[in-house]
Amino acid sequence: MFNFSLAYYGISIYADARIHNKFSDILKTADILVDEIFAFARAVVTSCNRHLVLVAVVERSVAVVKLQRNLRKAERLSDFCSAAFLFIVADLKSFLSFSKIDIKLGKKMLRFTLPIIPTVVMWTIVTFSDQLFIGNMESDKVFLGKSAAGLYAAATKIPNLISILSTIFFQAWNMSAITENDSPERNSFYKNIYKLYESALFVGAAGLLLLIKPVSSILINDSSYKEYGSVYIYTPLLIIAAVFNCMNDFLFGIYTATNHTKNAFYSTTVTCVVNLIMNTFLIPVIGIQGAALATFLSYLLCYCIRMIDARYYVPFKVDFRRTTENSILLSAMCVIIISKVKLCWVWAAVLFAAILLLNLRRHRPKHI
DSSP: OOOHHHHHHHHHHHHHHHHHHHHHHHHHHHHHHHHHHHHHHHHHHHHSOHHHHHHHHHHHHHHHHHHHHHHHHHHHHHHHHHHHHHHHHTTGGGGOOGGGOOHHHHHHHHHHHTTHHHHHHHHHHHHHHHHHHHHHOOOSSSOOSHHHHHHHHHHTTTHHHHHHHHHHHHHHHHHHHHHTTTOTTHHHHHHHHHHHHHHHHHHHHHHHHHTHHHHHHHHSOTTTOGGGGGGGGGSHHHHHHHHHHHHHHHHHHHHHHTTOHHHHHHHHHHHHHHHHHHHHHHHHHHTHHHHHHHHHHHHHHHHHHHHHHHTTTSOOOOOHHHHHHHHHHHHHHHHHHHHTOTTHHHHHHHHHHHHHHHHHHHTOOOOO
């Protein structure tokens, strides 16, 4: 007999996803708006006296706070409406029974979820500590301060393109990793997906590096604020850092699938501590590039730790030779663009072609 409650449940999940996605899009737009507002405030610093700056920043900060509050209220309201819709239409009250509470299962769920909370906190510290260090440090040798922090914040917009695409993949991958965890073909499945994912990341990052100047001019308004014209110089290291961060997310999927989220917490803690230490020493010496280098090296360290540790639980094969070759070629592109060597864009195009060919050969079908 057709189960109407399951049908309603499926429809309600679809509706909930649509509602939540709409408000998520609004929140993403708000975050972009916040970045633009604070970029404007930093630009005002260079052209106005302190009193005018204070007025401009306060006015815009109040507007931002009000906007974020309203959007958060709207998101909470949408979640409440979705939950109420599910509760009523799917007749979830018939499943409520305090006598059937499973204490053992509850403890198991807590052991799974509790390490994720500090893990997210640690990643947040890693993400935002760079700007705090740059904005609050002073040096006679390199460019630091609030304006430098503004340039760094603008530079992080471009690597976010990779992170956005990776987030879409990660949401699908996380479920696949869980459902395939007990499959006899699990290791082969992980190997094939990782190989495709890694190749896509390296080729995409190389293409983004090759087009870094036009992409920067599109995403960052350097016509009105000339100081933002050099932002692309600080982006290459952040792009390669984003590549390794995306691969870290892939390995995090192994921890969630095998119920070892505490291992993700351990690796993230090491990453956070190392990032803070490197920021302390590198930023006063090489400025904004020091923050980008610290981010890249800390993400690379996290990748190495997780690649060794996670493969104890899912021992899938990895072609480390190809990973090393891709990393060297992409790093060479970064050095060429940052140092602005003669004919740098010609060399960058050559290296992009090399990365593309390397990964195409990697996935070339084998002839029988």
